[in-house]
Amino acid sequence: xxxxxxxxxxxxxxxxxxxxxxxxxxxxxxxxxxxxxxxxxxxxxxxxxxxxxxxxxxxxxxxxxxxxxxxxxxxxxxxxxxxxxxxxxxxxxxxxxxxxxxxxxxxxxxxxxxxxxxxxxxxxxxxxxxxxxxxxxxxxxxxxxxxxxxxxxxxxxxxxxxxxxxxxxxxxxxxxxxxxxxxxxxxxxxxxxxxxxxxxxxxxxxxxxxxxxxxxxxxxxxxxxxxxxxxxxxxxxxxxxxxxxxxxxxxxxxxxxxxxxxxxxxxxxxxxxxxxxxxxxxxxxxxxxxxxxxxxxxxxxxxxxxxxxxxxxxxxxxxxxxxxxxxx
Amino acid sequence: xxxxxxxxxxxxxxxxxxxxxxxxxxxxxxxxxxxxxxxxxxxxxxxxxxxxxxxxxxxxxxxxxxxxxxxxxxxxxxxxxxxxxxxxxxxxxxxxxxxxxxxxxxxxxxxxxxxxxxxxxxxxxxxxxxxxxxxxxxxxxxxxxxxxxxxxxxxxxxxxxxxxxxxxxxxxxxxxxxxxxxxxxxxxxxxxxxxxxxxxxxxxxxxxxxxxxxxxxxxx
Numbered sequence: 001x002x003x004x005x006x007x008x009x010x011x012x013x014x015x016x017x018x019x020x021x022x023x024x025x026x027x028x029x030x031x032x033x034x035x036x037x038x039x040x041x042x043x044x045x046x047x048x049x050x051x052x053x054x055x056x057x058x059x060x061x062x063x064x065x066x067x068x069x070x071x072x073x074x075x076x077x078x079x080x081x082x083x084x085x086x087x088x089x090x091x092x093x094x095x096x097x098x099x100x101x102x103x104x105x106x107x108x109x110x111x112x113x114x115x116x117x118x119x120x121x122x123x124x125x126x127x128x129x130x131x132x133x134x135x136x137x138x139x140x141x142x143x144x145x146x147x148x149x150x151x152x153x154x155x156x157x158x159x160x161x162x163x164x165x166x167x168x169x170x171x172x173x174x175x176x177x178x179x180x181x182x183x184x185x186x187x188x189x190x191x192x193x194x195x196x197x198x199x200x201x202x203x204x205x206x207x208x209x210x211x212x213x214x215x216x217x218x219x220x221x222x223x224x225x226x227x228x229x230x231x232x233x234x235x236x237x238x239x240x241x242x243x244x245x246x247x248x249x250x251x252x253x254x255x256x257x258x259x260x261x262x263x264x265x266x267x268x269x270x271x272x273x274x275x276x277x278x279x280x281x282x283x284x285x286x287x288x289x290x291x292x293x294x295x296x297x298x299x300x301x302x303x304x305x306x307x308x309x310x311x312x313x314x315x316x317x318x319x320x321x322x323x324x325x326x327x328x
Numbered sequence: 329x330x331x332x333x334x335x336x337x338x339x340x341x342x343x344x345x346x347x348x349x350x351x352x353x354x355x356x357x358x359x360x361x362x363x364x365x366x367x368x369x370x371x372x373x374x375x376x377x378x379x380x381x382x383x384x385x386x387x388x389x390x391x392x393x394x395x396x397x398x399x400x401x402x403x404x405x406x407x408x409x410x411x412x413x414x415x416x417x418x419x420x421x422x423x424x425x426x427x428x429x430x431x432x433x434x435x436x437x438x439x440x441x442x443x444x445x446x447x448x449x450x451x452x453x454x455x456x457x458x459x460x461x462x463x464x465x466x467x468x469x470x471x472x473x474x475x476x477x478x479x480x481x482x483x484x485x486x487x488x489x490x491x492x493x494x495x496x497x498x499x500x501x502x503x504x505x506x507x508x509x510x511x512x513x514x515x516x517x518x519x520x521x522x523x524x525x526x527x528x529x530x531x532x533x534x535x536x537x538x539x540x541x542x543x544x545x546x547x548x
Contacts, residue, residue, distance in 0.1 A: 104450065142514055143514050148515075150474060151474035152474070155514050
């Protein structure tokens with residue numbers, strides 16, 4: 001039996017999962033915050049679910065970032081920021097935050113199989129969140145609709161499934177599903193997959209995966225449980241694909257706050273409201289970047305937000321009366 | 329062929345040096361071992377070998393039916409983590425189905441928790457749990473490759489440890505298809521509280537407690 005025990009990362013002792021600051025989201029806001037918190041000698045952890053999962057990471061060319069004439073690839077720009085933060089001691093991990101407990105002291109952040117604690121948390125998860133569910137998605141959640149192939153893949157042994165999405169996460173999950181499923185229809189809303197090259201190549205070559213590029217998922221259908229999906233290719237007729245599972249990894253334009261499980265108040269359309277120091281109503285919890293309401297969605301502004309939050313987090317942790325800027 | 333990797337064995341053995349009170353593992357299997365019964369027994373044997381503070385008992389569901397009834401075991405494989413030694417104590421912590429993949433970590437965590445004698449729950453949760461009047465049964469459906477599941481299982485086990493009225497079962501969904509069908513489980517983790525309340529995903533402690541109250545009130 002493959003990976004019978006310990007194969008999936010028995011995490012061992014939790015003693016080194018305590019930080020001063022945890023930053024959720026490693027885009028320009030998160031990475032910039034990390035530069036400043038690390039330089040302030042705060043033990044910093046940045047948890048990011050994927051370089052190309054965010055708005056800047058997906059951007060092929062950016063030419064208006066001050067100080068970087070470009071055009072530079074968005075992912076490259078983020079990698080530079082991350083390297084800078086790491087040079088000051090920040091730790092970056094790739095994982096998906098699935099829950100938080102911001103009411104406890106210290107605050108807890110759950111990502112993958114691990115729990116981390118921190119005195120301050122900076123939310124920097126951006127706004128690539130879903131704008132709405134596809135018809136059938138909510139109805140069949142847990143009855144064929146899933147957002148986690150590693151969790152639920154085993155329920156679809158030798159059955160045909162659909163994976164909907166075009167980024168790293170969608171492709172990795174599709175590849176995982178090849179262990180269980182019969183055929184996998186990879187339905188990408190865009191004509192090109194927006195994932196790292198090696199993943200795109202692997203998916204293109206895999207005999208179990210059928211690529212359907214430039215195709216929109218219209219509806220998830222079934223009777224009690226999923227039995228098919230209706231899709232619309234850019235050119236051509238609508239099709240019905242017989243599948244027993246639909247794994248959805250789509251992105252949209254809304255603030256990503258599902259992992260907060262309602263612990264932070266959201267305003268209309270799910271954006272977060274903060275004070276001038278980027279702090280939410282929960283002391284020690286800050287929010288920055290595209291998560292915020294009435295916000296100009298630009299990388300340099302996200303970066304600036306991140307820095308304000310970092311300095312405010314430092315003030316919070318060290319119980320200073322006023323913000324202390326980094327002149328080093 | 330051993331199931332644990334050498335480096336994990338080394339690490340776990342080292343961590344088990346900190347165990348204080350003795351722990352007992354009980355495995356229920358049967359003479360013609362079921363699909364994962366043999367592996368579950370082997371996991372328990374290999375883990376027991378990593379500390380002299382852990383003892384193991386193995387029973388046959390049919391031949392030892394009185395024991396099975398006493399421990400509330402109705403399906404195989406079953407693994408119990410309880411306090412051992414001179415004052416054995418069953419907290420109602422159960423694994424039904426093989427604790428492999430990510431759930432292996434839950435097993436190790438349970439051993440540490442039971443040995444320490446402390447559930448690790450928050451003060452607020454402990455207060456709520458102390459006020460319970462009626463039994464609560466948690467069944468947490470998992471698959472071994474689900475990274476979010478251990479959290480849900482561990483919470484159920486922590487609650488079981490904290491209260492004599494609470495039982496916490498991990499149920500491996502693929503090994504018990506009839507149960508998965510009964511509770512319509514096709515996505516994990518799925519926690520079923522007292523048959524009536526279903527939770528999708530691994531929720532934080534406070535949210536689970538709110539749903540527990542719902543289940544208790546529904547029964548009242």
